[in-house]
Every structure is written in structure tokens, then in C-alpha cells.
Amino acid sequence: MHEENNKTIENPESHWWLAKNGVAEGPLSHQEISDALNSNRISLADYVYSSIEKDWKPLSAWSEFESGTEESALQPPPVPPVESYSIEPLLTNPRLPPMANWICIYTLQISPWLWCLYVIAGITYGTDLDENAPLVGVEAFAIFVSMLVSMGVTISLFIGGARLRALSHSGPNIIILSIVVATAVYLLFFLWAIVISAMADQSHFVSKTVAVELFDYFVFIVALSEGAFMLTSLFWLRRNARFLPLT
Structure with a gap:
């Protein structure tokens, strides 16, 4: 032997x-x-x-x-x-495919920081209408509600990402629901902003410096990129969630 x-x-x-x-x-x-x-x-x-x-x-x-x-x-x-693993990954799970891990990274790390960016931008530059405009109160209320909704979505995405990383079946469902709600609400606020801009007199808009306009453009590009990733995540999870090693 x-x-x-x-x-x-x-x-x-x-x-x-x-x-x-x-x-x-x-x-x-x-x-x-x-x-x-x-x-x-x-x-x-x-x-x-x-x-x-x-x-x-x-x-x-x-x-x-x-x-x-x-x-x-x-x-x-x-x-x-x-x-x-010598050290367990903080934001990902080695049993998940790459796209699922990117979703975990986005929901657990990137999304909270982006919410902070949007809040800082809203507080720093305020409304587009001056304080004497008749619709300035409506715009300020819309910004406030938008911040609350985005905070709720960010918290919900964080919970969903944590559950996805823990291989829980509820993780993808929470993320999908959060993205659907966020998309619907943001589209509603976008239409609301168009209506306010159309109803307001052009003389009531606040003049912006070049620096402010560049920062607004940067925030818009970031928000557009985030929206594209959220929609991609939504379609990917709806198609592949049942194949993930979830318990």
C-alpha cells in the first residue's frame, strides 16, 4: 500500500x-x-x-x-x-458574479456619497428662481421633497445591497423596487420642473456664474450616469436574480 x-x-x-x-x-x-x-x-x-x-x-x-x-x-x-480569503471583502461577495458585486459596491458605497453630493449642491446653490418670484415657494418645496425621496431611496438601496451581499433573496427585490420607485418619482419631478420653468417669468430666474453653471453641468452628468447604471442594474437583476446563489 x-x-x-x-x-x-x-x-x-x-x-x-x-x-x-x-x-x-x-x-x-x-x-x-x-x-x-x-x-x-x-x-x-x-x-x-x-x-x-x-x-x-x-x-x-x-x-x-x-x-x-x-x-x-x-x-x-x-x-x-x-x-x-485572507480578508473577507467588505463590499462584495466572491460567490456573486461581477455585475452583482458592482451593484453591491454601488448601493453600499457610491449611492450614499452621491446623495451627499446632490444635497450639498441643492443647499449651496438653492433655487433657480429669485426670492421675489411667485413660484419660488413651489420650487423650494419640490427640492425639499426631492431630497427626502432620494434619502429614502438611498437607504432602501443600501439595505438591498447589504442583503444581496449576504446572499439573501430579499436583496434583489428591494433593489428592484427602489429603482422603480426612484425612476417614477424622478420623472415626476422632472416634469414638475418643466412646468415651473414654463410658468415662471424669465426675469425671475437667478443669474449664475460660470463656476456655478459648470458645477450644475457636472452634477447633471453624474446624475445621468447614475440613472443609466440604475436602469442597467434593474434589467440585469430582473433577468438574472433567479440564477444567483441566494438563500
Whole structure:
């Protein structure tokens, strides 16, 4: 038996995959893994994958190596387990596809900062109508309601992103509902702004400096890009949410 095990270990067709921070490196032979272990480039706590047993285990859990066919060796292994990461990702989940992780990054990190940008822009530059315009109160009320709605959507997106990262079924549903509500409300406010601009006298509009106009243009481009990503996320989740590894 001992001789058979040695023969298996020394078989050049033995193939293994090494997990380092969620990336599968391989195929590797038994000798290559042994050399890396002896040179302290890897440790017994690192995960390895067998092309025969189709399983990830710590290196210390393998008592012997088995050879596999060339066909099975060339097949890439599944995603390494979360335990193979030296540090668990803060905003993403290695079990999710790239687009789902980008949605997590947007909802958990980018969206809150964009809301702060919009609030700062609204507070700093105020209304487009001067204080003596008859409709200035209506515009100020619209801006206030828009800030409240955007805050609610941002909080809802954050909750949905956190649940998506945790592989919860409710995550995509919350994100989809938040995007639908945000799209409907923002379209309503856009039509409202058009009506106010059409009803107001041109002499009641506040004159803006070049710096203010450039900042408004920057905020508009950011908001347009965010809207495009939100709609892309909406269609992607509606089509692919059922294929995600959610529990």
C-alpha cells in the first residue's frame, strides 16, 4: 500500500489547484505544491482543489494525492470557498458574479456619497428662481421633497445591497423596487420642473456664474450616469436574480 501511495504521489499527471485570496492557481503537480510548502510560499492552512475529488480542502486535510485524467485536470475548478480569503471583502461577495458585486459596491458605497453630493449642491446653490418670484415657494418645496425621496431611496438601496451581499433573496427585490420607485418619482419631478420653468417669468430666474453653471453641468452628468447604471442594474437583476446563489 505504501508503494502504491508513493506511485500516486509521484505520478506526473496529478493536478491540483491552489486558492490564494479567492483566485485559483493551477493546475499544479504534487511536487510544485510541495516545493512551495517547503519554501514557505504557502502554508498548510491554504486551500487546494483536487481534479479527482472535485473539492476544496485545506492542504493539511489531504493525506495523499491522486492522479487525474488530462481532461479533468484541464477543467477549471469552481470558485474557491470564502474561507480561502485572507480578508473577507467588505463590499462584495466572491460567490456573486461581477455585475452583482458592482451593484453591491454601488448601493453600499457610491449611492450614499452621491446623495451627499446632490444635497450639498441643492443647499449651496438653492433655487433657480429669485426670492421675489411667485413660484419660488413651489420650487423650494419640490427640492425639499426631492431630497427626502432620494434619502429614502438611498437607504432602501443600501439595505438591498447589504442583503444581496449576504446572499439573501430579499436583496434583489428591494433593489428592484427602489429603482422603480426612484425612476417614477424622478420623472415626476422632472416634469414638475418643466412646468415651473414654463410658468415662471424669465426675469425671475437667478443669474449664475460660470463656476456655478459648470458645477450644475457636472452634477447633471453624474446624475445621468447614475440613472443609466440604475436602469442597467434593474434589467440585469430582473433577468438574472433567479440564477444567483441566494438563500
